[in-house]
Amino acid sequence: MSGRPFLEILSSVAGEEYRFPILEVFAALFALGTLVLAGAFGSTGHFAGTEEGAAFALVNSLTGLPVMVLVVLMLKNIAYGLGNDLESGVIRTYLSYPLRRSSLLSARLVSSIGIGLLLFLGISLLALVITSTETILSQPVPVALCYLGALCYPLLIVALVLLLTLVMGRGGPTLLVGILLYFASGILTSLLGFLGAALGSGLPLRVFAVIRPDIALQRHYTTGMFADDLWVPTLAEAVTYTALGYLLVALVFAVAYLYFSRRLET
């Protein structure tokens, strides 16, 4: 990979995607969302039974709103930003750089996804350090697993939207698909929970946990909230679901890379 063209493209894409004050507005939203949720969690004081459960519940409560903001930011960059570049032919200019197609896509993704992720994780961890230093230091495993679980499904949506945008060559409809997928998962989780309870089986939730491993992690750590006979996975099971989830994310990204490198016609 040639460093300079990569940085040139990264700088150009980032400059376009994060025009002043977009980055600052999202930073403020992340910070406000995280801190307000930290305050709200503290005021309710609903700590789970174990220390690991309490740490997981704390991080889980902090990620809800900021992850939604992150999804909006990433979808805007991929569907709207890349979609526009494909439609207007800007992508052809980038392809004229002495750079492999896969590196070009990487530069694009570092800007579209990497910067948002960095901002989200940086602010979230800063809020955790400020409000609950002891929790993070004493329970690093549930803290890390909670972040991994919370980010898996959003990354899968982003990967799917990326692939769809590349295949369709435009971003409008894929933005809608991304938003629908994000909100539909919440409804589907509840429906599958009811279905599982009606059938007396945890199978629907187990299957869904492959794409939403945060469900497996929540059911493992949040004791007392779920009917024990339905499905309470062990830590090893929950970690396996998380690994499977990321495998799926990596697979969809790999297909998108292959398509961009070999099939994309500009």
Place this chain on the structure above:
Amino acid sequence: MRSRWIALMARIGSVLLVIGAVLALAAVTPPAPTGYSSSTGTSLRPGIYYANPFTRVYSASAGLRLVTSANGSLILYLIEAEYQEFSSWARSWIDHNFPDLDENRKVISTYNSTVLEAYVDAHPEEVLLEVEISGDGTTDYFPGSPTNITAFLSNPSEAWIDLDLRMAGISGLVPRERVTIPTTVLIIAGTILTLPWIAGKVRL
């Protein structure tokens, strides 16, 4: 190339400034009552303490507010323990040190300030706060991590003291004392990083 680096530093700086500003805003937002509260009025004999038996879990964001009104000086202790733990320790301490007292006297003696002081001496690590209060006052306390807290008010004087006490849960967005340093660092770093870009714009 140099101007690009200056622009990049300025953007990082502006983000740091925004985060610092949000933290500062969260820090100056005053703690608000969270709904539950308990009030009591009592007269404390000399050498007696009052304990609120309803231990609750408090945290860095969910604190405790004590509004006191007393016609004398009292010592307020916030102790990191369940009231039941304290109570059973006090009972065994009396059994051990005053084995000859009858049952009634033992129960009454549990409320002597000397028992509370003995507990404090034996468990100094559990004492979160020890302050003298008199007249009308408000004490807010946020522990560093999720903790069970029981409040005690001891009358060390030779006179009866009338006490009105209201305890309430309060919630703050972030603990102010923990935010001060990160906020200052973020704002200073943000300002330093944006200065070259601002200087360049002013020169133009």
